[in-house]
Each structure stands twice: as structure tokens, then as C-alpha cells.
Amino acid sequence: MTIAEKILHRINRPDLLQTLSEELTPSELNSLLLEVFDRRIQRLSPANLLQHYQKNRFVKPADLDVMRLRELETRILQIFETFQFRPVELSPVAPLGSCSVVATADQKKVLSALRGTEVLADATNALALHAADLKKSGQWQPTQPTDQLRLSTIQRHVRTPPVTVAGHTQHFKIGCLVSSGRDTGNFQFECESLAEHLAVMTAVLRDTLQISSLRFRFIQRAGVDQGRLLDRVATHIRQLRKDLSIETDTAPGRQNPYYKGLQYKILITVGGQEYEIGDGGFVDWTQQLLQNKKERFLITGLGVEQLFRLVT
């Protein structure tokens, strides 16, 4: 029996969940929940509020030097913009289901909110929605079939699973790059877009922050042409950028259906310890959102807050 089923059994309303989730429209559910929260808040005193603040693991500020973090963020965004990844200031909330409808994320790991929203848990999903909207509405139109829509952001993310790693927090800043394009054959989008993301990450980590131990690991994932994608992309980038260190893993021990065809990790060594400071790969989100199999989408996430803690 799930926690929800236990609660419904205790209050002797076994059909309540079905009523709320299936019989009410989203608008009706929202109105109902607003009323519920309004009533509960009326019973809350300022002293209770402080107690909740002290107990709630999501609401405390990050323990870092804000001005220096902002300086790092500005430098990173400058690089993103110079490489033509247009910075976007996202809303702190995204449509409910942004992560779990198109990707393999569990909605319970996301802080679901009212009015059809959720607190941003993955900015690359929000950028996918923004890119799909720009394309569908005609606000962005390619002049060449190979043109890419490049967007970037640095955003604070909130995720609900309790953190188990020392130094990690419930909310953290991630720098994101996304490239949206169309399949023009011969993995052209995949080769060009991934090489661009690697060029940006190299400019940030190796050239600006002077982390000499930077390397990338390409991991084969199910979904696209059984390894041809990884082989083609790795060969292309190795020929183009002989200065980059690229490892490949064609038989990973663990499957990850989140990425399609290729996942990549950004690895650095600081103080003798290796860190996975970033992660990315190809996803089919814009294919799903735009209902078009020719759509291609590459995402990269860089742990800006973790990076800040490591390099300062």
C-alpha cells in the first residue's frame, strides 16, 4: 500500500484521489487546492512559520559568497554568448510535467506547484519548451536547413530527493547549453552541435578557469543506430580538435534511457580528486514536443555551483 493509499484508507475516502486527479479539470483542482492552502495558512502563526523555515530543507539560502559566484556566472555567460548560445533568463517555474512528460524523470523528484506549474528542476527541459515554442510560433526560422537555435542559461534548480553526498544541497546552480536543429543526414547536426558544446566547455574550464585536467567521456546509449552515432561523432571531434581529451565507453555497465544514442560527461581533476562537473547528450524532447522525428536536440549541464566551490 502506498503512502497516499494509507492516508485515504485512514480518512475513509478511498475514491478521493481518483476524484481529484481524474474527475476535476486542472482549473477546478487548482481552485480547490488554493482554497485548501488558504485555509491551512490561516491557522499558521509567525512562530509556526519560523519553525517550518527551520525544518524545511528546501528553503535555506546557499552558503556561499554571492558576489564571487555572480562574477563566475557572468564570466561563464559571457563565454556562452560569445559562442552564440543566447543567454535566457528563465522563469523560476515551468509547466507542470516539464521534466517527466518528455523525459524519464519521476514527477515525485520535482517540486510540483499550483496553477499548473512546477519549480524548475531542469533548465534544459524549460529551454526545450522555449525552443519548441520559438520554432512552432515562427519566432525563430532557420535560413539554412543546417541552422541551429542555440540557447543558454544559468539557473538555480530545486530537486526533492534528500541529498546523500556531502556538500550537495537541495537547490543548486547549473549552467545549461542547448542546441536545437534538424536532421540533415550523416549525423551532421550531432557532429557539429556536440563539437560546439565541447568548444564552449573547453573555453570555460580549460581556458578561463585554467583546469588543465579537462576531459570528456562519450557513453553509448540506446536509441540511435546502435553505436554508429558515437563512432561518427567521436571520429569527427577527434579530427577537428586534437587538443581535446576524449574517451569513449561503448559498453557501459548501467543503462540510461534519458539520453538517446549518446551521453557525454565532463570530467575534471581538482586537488587530486576526479569530479563529474558536467553531463549532456542527445534527447528526443523536441521530437515529442513538435511531433517531428527530424527534430534534434543536444543538452549540456555544467555544475556551476559545484565548480565555484572547487575553484575558489
Place this chain on the structure above:
Amino acid sequence: MNKGRVIYEDEAEPHFRLAYPHPGLTAFVEYYFEVNQPATLANPLYLNALPNLSNLLCVSLRPQSWLSINQKSGALSTVKGSRFLGNLTDLHLSIYPASVHEFYVKFKPGLLGKLFRINPAEVENANADLMNFIPLPELEEHLQTAPSFRERVSLMERMLMNRLYGFTPDYRFAIVQTALNRFGQTTGDNFHLSQICRELGVSYPSLHRYFTEVLGYSPKYCQKLLRFKKGLHLYKRHGSGYSFEEIGYTDFSHFVKNSRQLTQRSPSDL
């Protein structure tokens, strides 16, 4: 690891062009050059700018920005639009992404300070909007639409001829330029400052004062910068086997030590 590289004046590059000035401008301009980089974002051009004494006028011919990173402090600047670039005290790595096209004028050290009455210290590592220094909106537009490097050089020379007409560098500026030329020519045993002072007919304290007024640095520091640039060029051509004593170093180790002092890198990483 790609740490960028230094391009020398005698290198032929498809994305790098260089022209020397008209004889009437040689007292003011070192040379003109152009960076035209049509590559992809995935494979940007990496260039190193050594610590130097030059002031550059940079006219942006395409609206694409590029990055300049101070390799000592880590300070990052995005360079966009036409710029005035001051002399550098540290090694700077420039990263040019796709479609960068810039036209540069490299002035004689200290000239712009004299011309615009700017204290040399104020332009150290400067990376400022050109319009704040030299408002030339029409010239910028003409340079952007000129079809070739040669035509851009002609346009710039016409403007400089007009601007510099009647400008006569004073005695101190001339002495400093002569001394800098001598630093560049010195080979064998004739690189000692005392000897150069004797040849120029000035005492070392006077030469020191002139250098500080015109460039903001001592003659010794300026000589060190120019000697290092020359040494690095020779190292790139001949490797560590070159006789570095010829240009004033005690030995190869002295040259490497100088490289680390000035750029925080070994010569092979430049």
C-alpha cells in the same frame, strides 16, 4: 593541449594579413593587420598576445565578438565592436569563434599617449570602446564596407595622414623610439643599456625618465619585453639549440626563466 600560439609578423596565414605603413607614417605606425576567421564555433582560433608596449586600434568588420583572457589573473573580457587596446602587462589568450573579422592598426609605443595626452598607466591593459578614444564613425563604416585589406589600409592611412599632419614628436619621444629600435637590433655584446645610452648621447637616469614619461616603464623592462619577443621567435624557428647569448640571455635557461616571469608559461606553451 591547445594554449594558443603567438603569430609573428613574417608568418603567412590564411586568416592573418599584415601590411607595413607608408614611409610618411613609419614614425607613428608599426603595421596594419587583419584577423579574418571564417571557421566554425566548434573549432575557434586560439592566439596568444605577449606582454607588449603597443597600443592597438581595432576596427570590427563583422558583429561577432571574441574572448580575451588574462592568463595571469584569469580576467575575462568579451571584445565586441571597435576597440582601443592598450599595451599588455600579462599574457592574454584570445579565442576567436566563428566569423571574426577585425582590422588593426598597431601604433608605435607611446604614440597614442602623446597624441591624445593620455597617461601611459591609464591605457595599460585597456580594452575600451574605440569611440571613447577616437570618434571615427564614418571611417569605421567605410572600413567595414571596403572590399579588401589593401583598401582598408589606404583608407586608414588617409585618415592618419590628416590626423597626424603637423604632429611632431618631441625630443624625448624620438629618443625613446630610437632606443626601442636599438633594443630590437641588438646582437652579440652591444645590448648593454650603458652602451646604448652612450650611443644615444643621454645618461641612464635621463633615459629612464624619458621612458617613464612616454611609456610608463623603465628602459630595462622594455628591453626585457622586446628581447623576449625576439627570443621566442628564434626559439620557434631553431628550438632550444639556438645560441640565446646572441640576444643578451646568459643561456637557454635564462630565456626560459624570463618566459615564466613574463607569461607564467614555458616557451613551448606559447
